[in-house]
Amino acid sequence: MSVNEKTRILYNDFPALYRAADKASIAAQRQFVLLTSIELGLMIAAAIVGAFTLTDTILKTALAIASAILLTAGICITVIERLSKPERIWYDGRAIAESVKTMAWQYMTGSGQYSTDQGQKADEAFISAIHSLLLERKTFASRLGSQYQAGQQITDKMKLIRNLDFNERKKIYLSERIEDQRIWYSQKTETNRRSAARLFIATIVAQFVAIIFAFTLGLLHSSIIQLTGVFTTLATAFMAWNQMKRNEELAQSYGLATQELIFIYEQAAQVKTEEELSNYVISSENAISREHKMWLARGSQSQQ
Numbered sequence: 001m002s003v004n005e006k007t008r009i010l011y012n013d014f015p016a017l018y019r020a021a022d023k024a025s026i027a028a029q030r031q032f033v034l035l036t037s038i039e040l041g042l043m044i045a046a047a048i049v050g051a052f053t054l055t056d057t058i059l060k061t062a063l064a065i066a067s068a069i070l071l072t073a074g075i076c077i078t079v080i081e082r083l084s085k086p087e088r089i090w091y092d093g094r095a096i097a098e099s100v101k102t103m104a105w106q107y108m109t110g111s112g113q114y115s116t117d118q119g120q121k122a123d124e125a126f127i128s129a130i131h132s133l134l135l136e137r138k139t140f141a142s143r144l145g146s147q148y149q150a151g152q153q154i155t156d157k158m159k160l161i162r163n164l165d166f167n168e169r170k171k172i173y174l175s176e177r178i179e180d181q182r183i184w185y186s187q188k189t190e191t192n193r194r195s196a197a198r199l200f201i202a203t204i205v206a207q208f209v210a211i212i213f214a215f216t217l218g219l220l221h222s223s224i225i226q227l228t229g230v231f232t233t234l235a236t237a238f239m240a241w242n243q244m245k246r247n248e249e250l251a252q253s254y255g256l257a258t259q260e261l262i263f264i265y266e267q268a269a270q271v272k273t274e275e276e277l278s279n280y281v282i283s284s285e286n287a288i289s290r291e292h293k294m295w296l297a298r299g300s301q302s303q304q
Contacts, residue, residue, distance in 0.1 A: 014101060017133075035081045099133055185261065
């Protein structure tokens, strides 16, 4: 089921708070991933430097200094990450953005408190809900750019869709929300499964190589570099990266969400009235919001 270009929902057609929270969340996620990458890279580099067993005093001193610098840099990165709390911003922003998106779809389809017969009251209720949502995350408000202040919370496209007839609103919701979300979850499921598999293989290979070097260490007394610790550290880094990305957990979660959205899409055939559409949208958004609650839970854990 497809819709025409006039009624297609684009990124800028959602509320300003959604766009601002989404961009702040993505920026914080990139910062968190970058800091984690640097931290793990410094750990691996320190292991490589520490693997050299030199007798030359000058070179030995140089390696010791290099190792100290790497370890100090790692501590600095840890402190920066602790103070800036990018993970907390990432989760808070994602939770706000997705909650606003749910509210926007309820408004556009005339569901719940945003019923099409409410008129101006529905607009007022939507703005009030937007404001209340932001108040729940006061510390996140400072991360929002000027786009939030200047942008519309109820965009022209949202009003356009809201004023369409029953069949058009239903068609748009199924295509632009349910089907679009199902495709996104399906793609993310496969992406996370592949990433989890690659990291698992990389971890096993690194551990296996570390075992080989550990067994052969006694035969290499004259070697100037001991690689057992290097590959052990590398395996630890792979495991830490996998834990940070949570690929396996997300693959399972997104896989279940995909199946649930397929079932939800099929239920749409039973929706024949405005009241049934309202209940259908609310039920569908509650199912989708389970992912939002997951982000909220993660955000709460990162704040502890």
